[in-house]
Amino acid sequence: MYWNEKHECIPREELEELQLQRLKETVERCYFNVPHYRKVMQELQLEPEDIQSLDDLKKLPFTTKQDLRDNYPYGMFAVPLSEVVRIHSSSGTTGKPTVVGYTRGDITTWSELMARSLVCGGAGRDDVIHNAYGYGLFTGGLGVHYGAERLGASVIPISGGNTKRQIMIMKDYGSTILTCTPSYALYIAEVINELGMKPEDLKLKVGIFGAEPWSENMRKEIEEKLGISAIDIYGLSEIIGPGVAVECQDKSGLHIWEDHFLPEIIDPETGETLPPGEEGELVITSLTKEALPVLRYRTRDIARLITEPCPCGRTAYKVTRIGGRTDDMLIIRGVNVFPSQIEHVLLETGYAEPHYQLIVDRKGTMDTLTVMVEVSENVFSDEVRKLEQLEYTIKNELETTLGISVGVKLVEPKTIARSEGKAKRVIDNRKA
Amino acid sequence: MLKQLSVFLENKTGRLTAVTEILAEYNINIRALSLADTSDFGILRLIVNEPKKAYEILKKDGFTVRITDVIGVEMPDRPGGLNGVLQVMKSEGINIEYLYAFLGTNGRGAVVIFRVENMEKAMEILQEKGIQVLSPAEL
Numbered sequence: 025m026y027w028n029e030k031h032e033c034i035p036r037e038e039l040e041e042l043q044l045q046r047l048k049e050t051v052e053r054c055y056f057n058v059p060h061y062r063k064v065m066q067e068l069q070l071e072p073e074d075i076q077s078l079d080d081l082k083k084l085p086f087t088t089k090q091d092l093r094d095n096y097p098y099g100m101f102a103v104p105l106s107e108v109v110r111i112h113s114s115s116g117t118t119g120k121p122t123v124v125g126y127t128r129g130d131i132t133t134w135s136e137l138m139a140r141s142l143v144c145g146g147a148g149r150d151d152v153i154h155n156a157y158g159y160g161l162f163t164g165g166l167g168v169h170y171g172a173e174r175l176g177a178s179v180i181p182i183s184g185g186n187t188k189r190q191i192m193i194m195k196d197y198g199s200t201i202l203t204c205t206p207s208y209a210l211y212i213a214e215v216i217n218e219l220g221m222k223p224e225d226l227k228l229k230v231g232i233f234g235a236e237p238w239s240e241n242m243r244k245e246i247e248e249k250l251g252i253s254a255i256d257i258y259g260l261s262e263i264i265g266p267g268v269a270v271e272c273q274d275k276s277g278l279h280i281w282e283d284h285f286l287p288e289i290i291d292p293e294t295g296e297t298l299p300p301g302e303e304g305e306l307v308i309t310s311l312t313k314e315a316l317p318v319l320r321y322r323t324r325d326i327a328r329l330i331t332e333p334c335p336c337g338r339t340a341y342k343v344t345r346i347g348g349r350t351d352d353m354l355i356i357r358g359v360n361v362f363p364s365q366i367e368h369v370l371l372e373t374g375y376a377e378p379h380y381q382l383i384v385d386r387k388g389t390m391d392t393l394t395v396m397v398e399v400s401e402n403v404f405s406d407e408v409r410k411l412e413q414l415e416y417t418i419k420n421e422l423e424t425t426l427g428i429s430v431g432v433k434l435v436e437p438k439t440i441a442r443s444e445g446k447a448k449r450v451i452d453n454r455k456a
Numbered sequence: 457m458l459k460q461l462s463v464f465l466e467n468k469t470g471r472l473t474a475v476t477e478i479l480a481e482y483n484i485n486i487r488a489l490s491l492a493d494t495s496d497f498g499i500l501r502l503i504v505n506e507p508k509k510a511y512e513i514l515k516k517d518g519f520t521v522r523i524t525d526v527i528g529v530e531m532p533d534r535p536g537g538l539n540g541v542l543q544v545m546k547s548e549g550i551n552i553e554y555l556y557a558f559l560g561t562n563g564r565g566a567v568v569i570f571r572v573e574n575m576e577k578a579m580e581i582l583q584e585k586g587i588q589v590l591s592p593a594e595l
Contacts, residue, residue, distance in 0.1 A: 401522065
């Protein structure tokens with residue numbers, strides 16, 4: 025089943041022609057409308073006319089999350105605000121989030137790509153889509169929602185939280201497709217079990233899960249516990265949101281919608297483009313975005329590009345499931361967490377030189393974050409009450425900044441192992 | 457006023473011994489101690505014969521240490537001894553943060569170590585009421 029057979033199964037030569045034409049338009053739009061792009065291209069003595077083939081993409085400069093932050097909030101927009109109909113943003117690190125905007129045309133494109141992704145994953149217009157991605161500044165909820173409406177399915181905009189009620193609604197309303205983070209899917213399965221219910225009590229058949237990395241083992245577990253087929257979907261707000269790439273029924277990689285996004289795999293150290301099949305950092309150039317076009321955006325996600333034809337008939341190349349990150353960003357329950365955010369909070373709490381370590385665990389089905397903080401002399405008190413107050417303050421501040429619940433543990437100095445003078449900041453036990 | 461050492465300890469095996477080992481090695485005598493604990497961590501409070509030296513060596517060994525002023529009060533080692541002192545503090549509105557007690561040496565009475573909210577004021581009141589406050593030399 026296809027949503028848009030013409031584009032999903034387009035012959036490669038035609039696709040590449042379309043990509044080149046759209047790349048040229050995008051480069052022009054960036055050069056003439058976004059001061060940042062004009063500046064960095066001029067520094068490289070590049071003009072839009074220098075892009076004459078898809079291979080010329082390599083000449084273009086990379087764009088990073090930092091560029092978006094430096095141009096906070098609207099500096100990277102290629103259209104005036106009057107053309108923008110929607111604004112989303114991702115969690116900020118040290119205060120400044122990254123802001124993304126959409127024109128009416130962008131919303132149409134996004135809805136189309138999400139509709140494609142839902143169909144690719146196994147949804148149809150007769151389905152009842154239970155959308156438990158968070159609605160709000162996060163792109164997950166509204167992204168899936170618009171795609172589901174475009175598809176003509178019945179969407180339940182349940183958002184996150186109140187799991188028992190979610191299960192009641194899934195049962196009573198006959199939800200057939202579940203969309204949420206994979207860890208939340210596992211949590212739902214657990215609560216179903218606690219309620220003494222069985223997966224057969226629900227009509228669920230497919231789950232489309234994303235916004236955080238997950239393993240094949242986790243897929244097996246979700247499929248068994250919920251009695252469904254679990255599909256991986258990929259996206260990031262800087263590119264458009266969910267619906268950048270998705271698995272088909274073959275589950276052998278995620279088709280990246282190449283008529284809208286041009287993928288590259290690069291060596292994160294040298295910036296060199298790597299040949300297909302090699303593992304490296306996924307870099308994406310948007311081809312149709314109006315409000316926020318991006319040239320060679322460094323996703324920091326590690327993947328491989330699969331160019332072999334897929335049995336499903338779609339001609340778009342696939343990316344392997346995301347295997348890690350090139351930076352220190354952690355994704356915990358769908359929320360992006362940078363160690364620098366934690367450092368910032370500790371500095372504000374009175375730590376001169378904070379020594380801390382983040383321990384990420386998967387307890388049952390939920391990811392947990394524990395921050396170990398060394399007690400230095402400048403915050404130490406001989407009164408239990410004051411130390412507990414300190415622990416509480418750090419916990420509160422971290423939760424406000426990160427938006428997820430955090431455990432805080434005070435530890436003795438030098439308990440956090442340091443190698444070559446630098447402390448190992450993150451211990452992620454989820455990979456084990 | 458007396459000088460008390462406070463040491464931050466994690467709640468795990470061997471941490472207390474780590475402190476006592478160092479003190480033993482440097483020939484420092486512990487006169488009194490108490491350990492306040494929570495589920496995660498503890499605060500070891502010590503009265504030693506050479507607080508400054510003990511502070512330096514523990515700090516050098518990587519412990520988080522602090523020196524705090526406390527009040528040592530000697531009282532008769534008999535029923536009602538502590539009560540008499542506490543009644544004075546209560547009537548004068550002195551709020552106690554924590555206290556711990558030990559038996560004095562050389563056949564003297566019991567000694568109670570106090571940390572209160574307003575140390576200066578507490579010292580004055582206790583002396584006014586004729587309660588004997590110990591100096592470091594007397595301990």
